Amino acid sequence: MRQPSVLIIGAGATGMLVYIKLREAGITDLTFIEKADKVGGTWRENTYPGIACDIPAPHYCYSFEPYVWTHHLAFGGELQEYMEHVGRKYGVTDNARFGEAVTSCVYGDDGKWHVETSKGDAFAVDFVISATGILHHPKWPEIDGKDDFAGEHWHTAQWRHDVDLTGKRIGVIGTGSTAHQVIPELIKGGNEVSIFQRTPQWVAPVPNIRFPEWLRRRWQRKPERMQGWKAAYRWLVQNVFINATVGKWLPNQVMNVLCKGHLWRIRDKDLRAKLRPDYEVGCKRLVINTSFYGAIQKPNAHLITEGIDKIESGGIRTKDGTLHELDVLIYSTGFHNFNYMRPMNLVGRGGHRIEDSWGAGQYRTHRGVLLEHFPNFVLMLGPGTPIGNNTIIGIAERQMGYVMQLIDMWRNGETDAIEPTSKAVEEFANYISAGVKDTVWVGGCQSWYLDASGQPTIFPYDWDEFLRITERPDPSELVASAPKGKVA
Numbered sequence: 320m321r322q323p324s325v326l327i328i329g330a331g332a333t334g335m336l337v338y339i340k341l342r343e344a345g346i347t348d349l350t351f352i353e354k355a356d357k358v359g360g361t362w363r364e365n366t367y368p369g370i371a372c373d374i375p376a377p378h379y380c381y382s383f384e385p386y387v388w389t390h391h392l393a394f395g396g397e398l399q400e401y402m403e404h405v406g407r408k409y410g411v412t413d414n415a416r417f418g419e420a421v422t423s424c425v426y427g428d429d430g431k432w433h434v435e436t437s438k439g440d441a442f443a444v445d446f447v448i449s450a451t452g453i454l455h456h457p458k459w460p461e462i463d464g465k466d467d468f469a470g471e472h473w474h475t476a477q478w479r480h481d482v483d484l485t486g487k488r489i490g491v492i493g494t495g496s497t498a499h500q501v502i503p504e505l506i507k508g509g510n511e512v513s514i515f516q517r518t519p520q521w522v523a524p525v526p527n528i529r530f531p532e533w534l535r536r537r538w539q540r541k542p543e544r545m546q547g548w549k550a551a552y553r554w555l556v557q558n559v560f561i562n563a564t565v566g567k568w569l570p571n572q573v574m575n576v577l578c579k580g581h582l583w584r585i586r587d588k589d590l591r592a593k594l595r596p597d598y599e600v601g602c603k604r605l606v607i608n609t610s611f612y613g614a615i616q617k618p619n620a621h622l623i624t625e626g627i628d629k630i631e632s633g634g635i636r637t638k639d640g641t642l643h644e645l646d647v648l649i650y651s652t653g654f655h656n657f658n659y660m661r662p663m664n665l666v667g668r669g670g671h672r673i674e675d676s677w678g679a680g681q682y683r684t685h686r687g688v689l690l691e692h693f694p695n696f697v698l699m700l701g702p703g704t705p706i707g708n709n710t711i712i713g714i715a716e717r718q719m720g721y722v723m724q725l726i727d728m729w730r731n732g733e734t735d736a737i738e739p740t741s742k743a744v745e746e747f748a749n750y751i752s753a754g755v756k757d758t759v760w761v762g763g764c765q766s767w768y769l770d771a772s773g774q775p776t777i778f779p780y781d782w783d784e785f786l787r788i789t790e791r792p793d794p795s796e797l798v799a800s801a802p803k804g805k806v807a
Contacts (some may be wrong), residue, residue, distance in 0.1 A: 335411050357412075382716060416436075419670070420663070457650075475497045487647045490648045490649050506620050559574070574605070595762070601762070665696075676692065683747070685747050686788055694738040702770075
């Protein structure tokens with residue numbers, strides 16, 4: 320078999336998986352580049368108070384590396400510890416190039432990718448696998464006067480641990496999943512907290528149970544004892560949460576009852592009305608939380624639903640003319656989720672740029688991993704991936720199994736260029752569009768799942784269907800190319 324040279328971008332959960340699986344397959348000519356100073360991705364970047372995963376921890380780990388978690392929904396610090404543990408155990412930490420970013424990636428006439436980095440280094444490789452994730456570029460809202468605020472301000476993804484919040488009047492813009500985790504912590508600290516809400520969220524009350532020590536000791540003695548728990552959580556996620564979003568009636572009704580019933584924890588009817596969404600349950604990514612509704616009813620919590628007019632030096636002025644005086648302003652306003660590998664310069668076959676494909680705000684891939692005009696370039700967790708309420712690690716493991724089959728086609732000399740045909744990309748886009756109409760993601764909300772045309776970009780079918788389409792590549796969906804040399 321031919322041995323390819325591969326460059327991996329990003330040392331988060333997905334990038335580490337890519338490195339580990341390539342090494343397992345006997346591919347050793349690997350260059351692993353990470354812009355930060357250590358592994359971890361999301362869990363390295365986000366350190367705000369209360370951060371936790373909304374996927375059950377036994378289900379949110381590599382299939383080959385179980386972990387004895389302390390809680391049913393793991394907190395951010397423990398997740399980062401797990402990532403660093405995996406990095407050390409499987410050689411990622413010793414072999415990654417940290418503190419370096421890919422700035423340019425150009426496909427040459429020689430059939431190789433020519434890659435340049437922020438340190439001025441250059442590489443020529445057969446494959447590039449982008450594992451940069453989808454939530455790593457914080458989004459700052461366009462609000463008049465935001466640079467005029469006199470107090471400290473930051474995004475939740477860039478938390479300032481050096482600022483003492485004691486006695487401070489804090490404003491939080493946004494009420495998504497992150498805000499639902501951080502706001503109760505701020506309120507619990509006794510601060511006066513003003514929450515500026517544009518759109519309320521449906522909240523599923525899944526308690527974060529701490530696993531008892533006797534059970535954790537049993538798991539530590541025999542890790543295989545955790546397999547039953549992992550299977551149970553996997554069944555719950557796939558058959559309730561996922562199926563509730565893709566049009567399955569019974570799971571959808573279960574989620575409706577849970578979320579709408581949970582809202583009645585709000586005793587004040589006016590506050591309850593402000594927190595009641597006007598779209599379908601699950602249209603936005605479900606918030607998994609049991610602390611927010613209790614916290615928002617505290618006397619030091621202030622929910623503000625009037626629109627923001629502008630930001631001034633002393634606080635936020637809403638459209639009703641009220642100035643809400645603040646000492647600290649925190650933006651919980653999400654991420655530029657369609658950046659993927661950008662802002663790096665990505666140029667494919669024939670000088671085709673990624674902006675030529677995605678410039679209109681419509682993001683097409685083949686089966687979530689391949690891009691037309693970009694041979695031997697793999698985008699992990701790309702558009703068309705089932706990222707709605709499921710574990711990223713499980714999704715990435717399935718995608719990587721599919722990708723390894725593609726790479727083996729190259730290694731076996733069947734082709735020199737792994738690239739989808741125009742027809743295959745078009746058919747996959749139509750396949751996604753056909754399934755979306757039955758999902759909750761078209762239930763009347765604006766969410767980060769939608770592209771510029773309002774079309775959801777995530778996989779709209781159940782997990783079994785995702786397994787089916789990623790079982791094995793179809794050579795007829797790939798551009799034919801003659802191999803350049805004989806296979807040894």
